[in-house]
Amino acid sequence: MNPQYPNGENGTYTCQVTIEKTPNVCQLRLDFDEFKLAQPDENGLCTTDSFMVRTTVGERLPILCGDNAKQHIYIDMGRGSANPVVLSVVSNGDRMSRKWKIRINMIPCNNIDMAPSGCMQYYRSPSAVIKSFNYGARIEGRARYLSNLRYTTCIRVEENFCAIKWETEQPNSFSFGSPFEGNVTELGGSAGGLCNNDDFIGVDQGSADGVGPGEDRFCGTRLLDSNTIISRSKPFQLKVRSNVDQTQNALNSQIGFAMRYVQLPCVM
Numbered sequence: 664m665n666p667q668y669p670n671g672e673n674g675t676y677t678c679q680v681t682i683e684k685t686p687n688v689c690q691l692r693l694d695f696d697e698f699k700l701a702q703p704d705e706n707g708l709c710t711t712d713s714f715m716v717r718t719t720v721g722e723r724l725p726i727l728c729g730d731n732a733k734q735h736i737y738i739d740m741g742r743g744s745a746n747p748v749v750l751s752v753v754s755n756g757d758r759m760s761r762k763w764k765i766r767i768n769m770i771p772c773n774n775i776d777m778a779p780s781g782c783m784q785y786y787r788s789p790s791a792v793i794k795s796f797n798y799g800a801r802i803e804g805r806a807r808y809l810s811n812l813r814y815t816t817c818i819r820v821e822e823n824f825c826a827i828k829w830e831t832e833q834p835n836s837f838s839f840g841s842p843f844e845g846n847v848t849e850l851g852g853s854a855g856g857l858c859n860n861d862d863f864i865g866v867d868q869g870s871a872d873g874v875g876p877g878e879d880r881f882c883g884t885r886l887l888d889s890n891t892i893i894s895r896s897k898p899f900q901l902k903v904r905s906n907v908d909q910t911q912n913a914l915n916s917q918i919g920f921a922m923r924y925v926q927l928p929c930v931m
C-alpha cells in the first residue's frame with residue numbers, strides 16, 4: 664500500500680519493498696486492488712511515475728504507470744535459493760494524488776496455482792475480460808497503452824474446450840497499433856504483415872471463423888472486420904507487443920484493448 668493509504672500520495676519519493684525468496688516459493692502473483700499513478704508521457708513511457716519489478720531470473724517485466732486497478736502479474740522467482748524480488752514505486756511531482764494497494768501471493772513450486780512459464784498474466788476461467796495496462800477513457804492526442812510492451816497473457820485450456828473466441832468488450836474497445844500512415848480512426852482492423860511496422864496483439868492462427876491458417880498478428884481500431892477472432896491453436900495465449908514509437912498511436916488517441924475471451928467447447 665502507499666504510505667498514506669487510504670489517502671493518496673502527493674510528491675516526489677521512492678517506495679521500495681524487497682521480497683526474499685524462500686526455497687519452496689517459485690512465483691509471486693501481484694494483484695493490483697488499487698493502482699493509480701501518473702499517466703505515461705507522449706511516448707508511452709512511465710517518466711513521471713513508475714512501478715518496477717526487479718528480479719534476477721525470468722523475463723524482464725514492463726514498467727507500469729497510469730490506471731491499473733484489477734490487473735495482475737506473475738513474477739518468476741526461479742528455483743534457486745537467493746533470488747529476491749524488488750518492487751518499487753517512484754513518483755515525481757505533486758500535480759496528482761497516487762494510490763496503490765497491491766496484494767502479494769507467494770506460490771509454492773509445483774503448485775497448481777503456478778502460471779505456465781513465460782506467462783506474465785494467467786487466467787483460469789472459461790471466460791473473462793482482459794485489458795491492456797492503463798486501459799481507460801480516450802485521451803486526445805495521447806495513446807493510453809504503454810510503449811515497449813512484450814509480454815504474454817495465458818489462458819488455461821478448460822477440459823473439453825477446443826477453441827477460443829476473442830471479441831471486443833465494447834464496439835470500440837480495441838485500438839492498438841497503427842497499420843497505416845496518418846489518421847486511421849476510420850480504417851478498421853488489420854492483420855498479419857500489415858501489423859509488422861507497429862504495435863500488435865498476437866493470437867496464433869486467428870480468423871473470423873476459426874477455420875484455416877488465419878493470421879498471428881492483429882492491430883488497428885478493430886479486431887478484423889467483425890471485432891471477433893477465433894483460434895484453435897493451443898495453448899490459448901495472447902501476446903502483447905508495442906514498440907518504442909507512439910507517434911501514430913498518439914495521433915489517433917489509441918486506447919489499447921478491453922477484450923473478452925470465451926472458450927468454445929469441442930464439437931463431437
Ligand SMILES: [Ca+2]
Pocket residue numbers: 840861862905906907908909910912
Ligand atoms: Ca507504436
